[in-house]
Amino acid sequence: MEKEYILSFSSFYKAAYARDVLEEYGLHSTLRRLPPQVAHSCSTGVYLRIDSIERVRVVLDEKQIVARGVYQIQKDENGNKLYQRV
16 A cells, blocks of 8 residues: 655755656655645655655665655544654
8 A cells, every 4th residue: 555755855956866866766756845844944855655665765775865854644534634754
């Protein structure tokens, strides 16, 4: 079952580079604005849907790309999005 994740980075350029690297490994992702709940210094994040975030972590570690945060997107009973750091 696929889950939705957001990866936040310290700059737009790091987020764009991470997205490009993930694409090279066949992991489709998009760059979008981060929600205020997870935005810190950079307001752009990498969004993706995947069964397990571990493959993404392995790729980023291998390429020495450090994400500021990794969040799973969930919804509460009212349909509001929640961002759980994983």
